[in-house]
Amino acid sequence: MTRRACFGLASMALLRRQGRVRAAAFISDATPPAGQPNIWVEPVREVLDPLLCKGIVLETEGRRIVLAALDWCGIGGFTFDRICSALAHATATSRRNVWVHTVHQHAAPYIVEDAYPLLLKSRPQALRMSARYLGVLAEKIAWAAASAMDNMKPVERVGVSAARVDRVASARRLLVEGRIVTRFSSTVRTPELADLPEGGIDPELRCITLEGAGGPIACLMFYATHPQTFCCDGRVSSDFVGAAREAVQKEAGCPVLYFTGCAGDVTVGKYNQGREDQRRELAARLADGMRRAIARAAFEDAPDLAWQTLPLRLEARRDARPITPAMTDAEAYRAAIGLAFAQRSRTLGVCALRLGQAWMLCLPGEPLLAFQREAQRAASGRFACAAGYGDIFPGYLCRDEDYRLGGYEPGASNVMPGSEEKIRNAIQQLAAIS
Template identity: 35%
Template structure:
């Protein structure tokens, strides 16, 4: 069931995400069907979404594509038999924003025979990957200054490949009978980026995705969610899909034009090679203030080490899996229309966009803010969603949420196993 848009008072992004989780995690869990007679089926799909040479990376903020270290994928599930089909998709991109996110969900919905409100699309948030906003691209093109964040024809090609993959997957859907959950502590990856605080509580220096500052490295990990969570789906005794969730920025090093799914994608691909009969998906949790900086110097060797440790956690989380018969399934959504941060005005951002003296990134970012301001003025909502299966919740949040929201979501539903994916729309 989809609620009416929630028109909030003027709130910061942190405030409205916090309020969203308070509402979303407290939703009831009515069963659409229950018992052994559910007749559920699960289809899995994947499509290559690797950008071509010369395509912008991270929205045009960094060096464009020069080479491909490993390919990017969009991987998803289609759940059949619980009302209209439900689609969940993880994408090896930095982000998919505004109209691009709406179009992606609509394309998957059309292919699966459902509505966009029953589709969740979450990015993993690697940076040597596309960061897509079609409205921003239109603004940039109007400047006639060679600025770009995405090639629209490439974006449409990706949607066409995805639709083809979904349509091909549906006839091969397997009976879905059981679900299992597991968790494992991840060693030496996540650390909080905002640990160097001054007397006024403000961040003095941020510990980023990679760090070589010995003083920052020596600081504690800070607040993190140390657990990698896994939700697995079974057809009888056979595990046919596994969704893995962990909160950290997914970059070891980036910015040289070499496309990569980075250490989360590499760990996922390794697990996929080990279990070819099970489709593995990876979701980045609420990692806005979380990265690997304490344990990552940005070297190629560090990428290998991070991949190894994350893969070990994936395997460990699956060791605890104990399949339980599926008895209850439901899908819930909640629409949010936040207010614009008063620190940003359309006029000021347009001036930054149009200033030829600004570096490209310092023109593209304001263009993205303009499209956000225009979206909110048009009251186009962000759709949060959650899949509830027995005592498990797969929660889909927007934007670059901080880890506090993920931790609070679990506290709001202590009797449930809550697996949170961020980096949706917004």
């Protein structure tokens, strides 16, 4: 790596420790109550199963890293910072040492408070999540993390493993007769798309197992697909991924955390037409992959730990849609998010954790699968796991080629073409110094 490529070292938060690593997992309920919005502005009508925030605190030589996976569709901007800051305060660590992931189920809230002033001005009747509830939620998650620190355990070994998942993921962007066709998470209205091949996916579920002297402390699972079988009808659910995760946790003897990979262009559309039996089958097939991954863990003794964060500045698109009278309230909210992102001055962040032979990349937005493959290449033979869906504010993170080809994802992105090079450079730089 050249000196120019290393320019970020001066401003990068870098934590590298060779001492004993300790860890504790935590869990908190994150189910929105009646009267609050679920996805977009749709009010909560029925809770099918609870939404959870599951996380882990890692400590070495008095320094702490906090990772959390929240069963929400997305949190961005101030909302993302609110929860990260609460966790940092509760665990006595730097805000830069905290990363919150949203699993991205679509039967769950999508909250970017930065957009609310614009939404209030244009659509005062649109349902917005209360700041009071968000504050209570952040404190509840933070309290769970702080309480877990009373039970920190030495990590004796770290295991890595992978298993192929059968008939779950399928490509969303399909090239049909020279044009991009979108296969969404359900093909109930487009059954002909279910007959097309799976397309470009990463079929492997990856697992990092932290083990103490008394057994496993936590299992971290990574798989790239939109975790969505239904959406936008007021029902709250962690969907098939939550069902799979909780079923496996009952057998694993430790908390199981699930992170959605770079799944911006990957769905379950080939295998889902919205039926309950299909949802159960998807959960069963994903759970089978989780079980096989846990069983295959190859362990390494006495892991060391490294954590890096790198600022990422992406240019907001100049053609952000204005809010118009013809829009629904949900469309107006999505437009307000794009307009608010264009006014944002703070940079985004990219993070990486190395724990022994495992290397975990943490990205903002909804990154397309190409960035997961970039992480695997950049990891240079290490066991690479990628997770998107940190700060959701930028929306889809696409390749420049995707803007030229068109389709849903680049049209729903809040950033300009040219972002690809910056994201790839950040991934490569983080991999080079881990």
